[in-house]
Amino acid sequence: MIALREVTKVYPGGTAAVEGLSLVMPTGQITVLVGPSGCGKTTTLRMINRMIEPTSGTIEVDGRDTASLNPGVLRRGMGYVIQGGGLFPHRTVLDNIATVPLLLGWDRRRARSVAAEQMERVGLASGLAKRYPNELSGGQQQRVGVARALAADPPVMLMDEPFSAVDPVVREQLQDEFLRLQAELGKTIVFVTHDIDEAIKLGDQVAVLRVGGALAQLAAPAELLADPADDFVADFLGRDRGYRGLAFTAAPDLPIAPEPTVVLGADGDTARLTAAGRGWLLVVDQADAPLGWVQPTQLSGAVTRETLHRGGTVATVGGSLRAALDAALSSPSRRGVLVDDDGRLVGTVRAQDVLTEIEREPQRSPS
Amino acid sequence: MKWFVGHLGQVGDLLVTHALLAVIPLIIGVVLAIPLGWLAHRFRWLRTPLVVSTGLLYTIPSLALFILMPLVLGTGILDPLNVVIALTVYTVALLVRTVADGLASVPDEVIQAATAMGVGGVRRFFTVDLPLAVPVIAAGLRVAAVSNVSIVSVAALLGIAQLGSLFTDGFARNFLDPIVVGIVACMLLALVLDLVILVGSRLLTPWTRSGAAA
Ligand SMILES: Nc1ncnc2c1ncn2[C@@H]1O[C@H](COP(=O)(O)OP(=O)(O)OP(=O)(O)O)[C@@H](O)[C@H]1O
Ligand SMILES: [Mg+2]
DSSP states (O other): OEEEEEEEEEOTTSOEEEEEEEEEEOTTSEEEEEOSTTSSHHHHHHHHTTSSOOSEEEEEETTEEGGGSOHHHHHHTEEEEBTTBOOOTTSOHHHHHTHHHHHTTOOHHHHHHHHHHHHHHTTOOGGGTTOOGGGSOHHHHHHHHHHHHHTTOOSEEEEESTTTTSOHHHHHHHHHHHHHHHHHHOOEEEEEESOHHHHHHHOSEEEEEOTTSOEEEEEOHHHHHHOOSSHHHHHHHOSOHHHHHGGGSBOOSOOOBOOOEEETTOOHHHHHHHHTTOSOEEEEOTTOOEEEEEOGGGOSSSOOGGGOBOOOOEEETTSBHHHHHHHHHHOTTSEEEEEOTTSOEEEEEEHHHHHHHHHHSOOOOOO | OHHHHHTHHHHHHHHHHHHHHHHHHHHHHHHHHHHHHHHHHHSHHHHHHHHHHHHHHHTSOHHHHHHHHHHHHOOOTTOHHHHHHHHHHHHHHHHHHHHHHHHHTSOHHHHHHHHHTTOOHHHHIIIIIHHHHHHHHHHHHHHHHHHHHHHHGGGGGGTOOSTHHHHHHHHHTTOHHHHHHHHHHHHHHHHHHHHHHHHHHHHHOGGGSSSSOO
């Protein structure tokens, strides 16, 4: 557990970057610090590993005041992913990752083999081991940064906008892998971002900071969306809060209707027969995984990939209300496609039924 | 040409002396310039006085410096030590700024990352800062090497034997051959030194050869 107690940082020159910040970051959870540029996120993060000393207040890690610990030892026990990567340009990927193990005095062979394991863990092909950072894509560099921070298996990870320098598609991929990794590793993570959607997606709890470094609100993502503490937090959360909040509510027993399907490659007559007058017909593959929709009346030949309408999203049974609602809204037939955990079709659901379920949900109240 | 063939051994000896007189100060100069450059980089208020005062040293005419050395050091006028020390002064003069610039060229986030991982102090200097400053330092070193080769020849005026002696000799006897041979040998020496530093720096910095953005 990391506990900040009334922490204040005033830089020489008088900028108050952080003011009276009290915050508990529970062990094994992801605490996200989010807020506009210059609100003191990096400063807060760096006070935890003593790269910056607080002007006043105390910071405890597992009950011990960090001011009483040797900064070097403290830092080697905390993985740090720096804003912008900060990889060593003169060291290969493998040696970058092996930095902290080597500092801890492990022998070179063991450090390298652990580094190779970390590469695999973060999804880096082993062929990249001997490359230098400037020979990697942005996404790969970010992965190396994460692998390097993980290398000595520190219980605490400090991450400063680790995914900000990559395009949205890669970012989403990195976020998903990060969550999968955390489910496996259970580290105590302090994650800094200025992207509220990232904060909501990744955080077990989210601390929203104002410029000046005061805490505006500390809450779980769902609660934050449902009940922003003030106008600043509400503005910062942005639009569609109600809709985004549905991502945190599981869709329990939605009424699922069976959906007639054709297999890709079926001829037009079969499709028209199966559709039995419906405008849109769902197409699946051999394994019963949904591929898209066709309009049988428009078909001139067989059902091919080119004839498919792919606009609809697919939700998992037992997933969130948001995913189920989105599946219904995005489907050209307005019937939302639901699959099981293996991706096989279960049936379809209508927006109306999802809304009924939403209205039945008891009003969430801040805990 | 005939003169050159006849004096091969002598020219060879002069070349070796010349090379030593140029290279030894270069090495001592780098070793001295690194801590000075570090001071100039680390303590911002020291930078201007250090860079300006060492820079001023470079403006002392070499002949004057060679003549002054025995007075300052108490050495004999023909002692090669005078040349070595004078050229060390020039090398330091050229390199203090270069080293400071090289250290300043290390990206801040790399230093922050090193610090965040608990790499600090002397270890950080030798494993992160200095290796990353090599390309800039090597560029300065190449300038210093070429400059040293040319300044050494001035010492011939004081009677210290090296390739420059071929100029004074040829001039005194109104004989062109040794002068031409001296010039060519000096140029070759400078080129070879330049190449050695270039190759050495490439070998020390394999990461700069690869990738799009170095
Ligand atoms: N070394 C410093 N000296 C003086 N002021 C500083 C220093 N570092 C940061 N500041 C100031 O402190 C405030 C907080 O900076 P900080 O880097 O913590 O912000 P941030 O929330 O991480 O911003 P960003 O999202 O842009 O990274 C800013 O106003 C910044 O200008
Ligand atoms: Mg920041």
